[in-house]
Amino acid sequence: MKQLCIFLAIPVMLIGFSFEQFSDLDKSALRGKVIYTDFCVTCHLANGKGTEKIFPPLAKSDYLKNQQTESIKSVKYGQKGKIIVNGIAYNGTMPSAGLEDDEIADVINYINHSWGNNYGKMVTKEQVQSIKK
Numbered sequence: 001m002k003q004l005c006i007f008l009a010i011p012v013m014l015i016g017f018s019f020e021q022f023s024d025l026d027k028s029a030l031r032g033k034v035i036y037t038d039f040c041v042t043c044h045l046a047n048g049k050g051t052e053k054i055f056p057p058l059a060k061s062d063y064l065k066n067q068q069t070e071s072i073k074s075v076k077y078g079q080k081g082k083i084i085v086n087g088i089a090y091n092g093t094m095p096s097a098g099l100e101d102d103e104i105a106d107v108i109n110y111i112n113h114s115w116g117n118n119y120g121k122m123v124t125k126e127q128v129q130s131i132k133k
Ligand code: HEC
Pocket: 035, 036, 039, 040, 041, 042, 043, 044, 054, 055, 056, 057, 058, 061, 063, 064, 071, 072, 074, 075, 079, 080, 081, 082, 083, 085, 090, 091, 092, 093, 094, 095, 097, 107, 108, 111
């Protein structure tokens, strides 16, 4: 019995340790990936590149990089009208996905830190909450 306990305890500890290695940002981005796959992938695609002139890219997007507040606002409330992303004009409509503030923070953390993007510090639920239309 004692041996069995040790046998079970070691893998449990190892799993515990490996989770410890994920930062809060990593954990948020991991949750964000699930949300991205459910709500964003149809337009912006799994590789984040979108479709030129129709759905703007998120991967290496100068808009996302430089206009964090506007980007969060567009995910929170939807976005329409002309915007320029990487020198290309978009004039489409992105509907609001109706996500909760913590889910928006997670998905923003995912797109800010995927496909080679490394945009800013971790976005928090409180930050999303404070952004109004
Ligand atoms: C129905 C298609 C569609 C879906 C689904 C969608 N978007 Fe968009 N997204 C767009 C379009 C179109 C624009 C540009 C709107 C404009 O022209 O003003 C845009 C713009 C953006 C921008 C700002 C521009 C940029 O490329 O940096 C961000 C950030 C963004 N979307 C993130 C998301 C996230 C995150 C999700 C999922 C929660 C999502 N989008 C879901 C179509 C979509």
